Amino acid sequence: MTETAGHPQTETYRSTQSQIDFRGSGRAWLNWGLGVAFVVVVFIMQSGYAITNKSVAADLGLSLTQVGLVGSVYTWVFAIAQFGSGSMLDRLGARRCLPLAAALLTVGAVVFALATSYWMLIAGQVLMALGGSFGFIGAGFIGGQWFDPLKYGFMFSLVQFAASTGALVGQRSISFLIENLGLTWPVLIGGIAVLGALVTVLMLLVLRDPPGAEENREGWQGLRSFIDSILTAVSTVASVRAGWLNALIAGATFGSLFAMGVVWGPRLMMAAGMPDGQAYSVGSLCWLGLATGAPCISWLSDRLGKLVKPMAVACALQLVFLGAALIWAPVSPVLASVLLFAFGFCAGGSMLPFAIAAKLVPGKLVGTSAALVNAVQFIISGMLMALPGQILAGASNVVPAQNIVAEPTYGDYQVAMLVFPGALLLALILSFFLHEPYSEADRAHLEVEANEIAAMIEKRKIG
Structure with a gap:
């Protein structure tokens, strides 16, 4: 039977067909590519600190503890900001959020490059962390909107592949520029700021949300309503107990990799007797491993139909x-x-928690669920990055005049870095208490819970 143009079934079919048309299209890949470009800049900045922290410490008279804390401040601010950035993506979309985030990262890089004191480094790290908090989950969010939802986990692994490859290339390039061209760390960080500015401009000109995305969002109803909606989203995601187990496992698996790749891997190699350049090259292989491991493990997980195991x-x-x-x-x-x-x-297995988290919450809260996982990952990363420095400071002598900690022995590094396998062992134990993600029936129940929490917040607001 032929249906008329205005028939509801016809409109539904056209809407569904429109969604099918844009998923995986050239436009989808273009938007996803811009999101990934932003992530690559963020990761180059993060991993570049592994190369430049030694010269930064020498120029500004930082102790080994301060070196660790400068990196940790970034991760802690980054983690806290995740709770807002994920919900803002759910509420406002990538087009409105990501260009502003890229601009904030760029400004932070400029402040860091111009730093003449410990506190200017901290200020630059805070600004970069606020902008960078939208990067990884933003690219994953774009992948979830522009591609088939069933490929959500795999698209996240591809984001990690690109980010890790960028981190590897960034580390190698920065190391080459320092050793062969004698470029200083302010010049190098300034160069990364230029990349951030370029991505910002491209996002403003090109980045778009998919067709129909705006129709599923509420219009602007004031700052209070906006904050309440974010609190509702975070409260709903935080109320899922399995989500916290999942996030803690993600934090330990990724955090140990991040701490090794950004600071402690190269320093361990130097303590083992390697020349600086070789130590940086060997340490950067953590990122190459992550780049290849993330999509491979995600592919294997899809083939097995399992995530937790x-x-x-x-x-x-x-x-x-x-x-x-x-x-x-x-x-x-x-x-x-x-x-x-x-x-x-x-460590590529640390991408599976994003797919697990997405299955534990209502579909409209996918961005917030990813933000919770990423936030916990970077909170734990900050702790794991800072702890070896604190342990080594207790095992070393401080030179008061320069406030620089004498280089510890290899044995000191071995003891201090036991916190990494300790965290992984705890994650392994926790994995035995985490079940495979919920069924569709459980997801429907979560939808009801989300509505109940929203109603409670609305009632408090009226009262």
């Missing part, structure tokens, strides 16, 4: 390879390279 196995192997690296790093650069690459590869 592959994540647990990857965590166990990550623990084994990291433990071996701590024990055998001095043996040879080749062995150290293999172990750190394998450690990074298995």
Whole structure:
């Protein structure tokens, strides 16, 4: 039977067909590519600190503890900001949020490059963290909107592939520029700021939300209503107990990788007797491992139809390879390279928690669920990044005049970095208490819970 143009079934079909048309289209890849470009700039900035922190410390007279804290401040602010950034993406969309975030990252990089004191470094890190908090989940959010929802986890792994590859290339490039061209860290950070400015302009000109996305969002109803909607989203996601187990596992698996890749991997290699350039190259293999491991483990997870078990196995192997690296790093650069690459590869399992989190909440809160996972990842990353510095400071002598901590021994590093395998062991234990993600029936129940929480907040607001 032929249907008329105004018939509801015809309109529904056209709406569905329109959604099918844009998913995976060239426009989808263009928007996703811009989101990934932003993530790459964020990761180059983050991983670049692994290369520049030694010269930054020497120029500004920082202690080893302060070196760790400068990196940790970024991760802590980044983590806290996640709770707002994820909900803002759900509420406002990528087109409104990401260009502003990229601009904020760029300003922070400029402040960092011009820093003449410890506190200017901190200020630059805070600004970069606020902008960078939209990066990874923003690219994942774009992937979830512009591509098939069933590919959500795999698209996240592709984001991680691009980000880790960018981090690897960034570390190698910065190391080359320092060693061969003698460029200073302010010039290098300034160059990254230029990249951030370029991405900002491209986003303003090109980035768009998918067709129909605006229709599913509420219009602007004032600041109070906007804040209440964010609190509602965060409260709903935070009320899922399994989500916290999932996030803690994600934090330990990614945090140990991040701390090794950004600060402690290269320093461990130097303490083992490697020249600085070689130590940076070997340490950066963590990122290459993560870049290849994330999509491979995600693909395997899809083939098995499981998420929790592959994540647990990857965590166990990550623990084994990291433990071996701590024990055998001095043996040879080749062995150290293999172990750190394998450690990074298995850290690719830290992307599965994003797919798990998305299945634990109503569909309209996917961005907030990703933000919770990423926030916990970076809170734990900050802790793991700072703890070895605190331990080493207690094992070393401080030179009062320059306020620079004398270089600890390799044995000191081995002891201090036991916090990483300790965190992975705890994550492995927690994985036994996490079940496979909920069914569609459970997701419908979560939708009801979300509405109930929203009603409670509205009632308090009226009262």
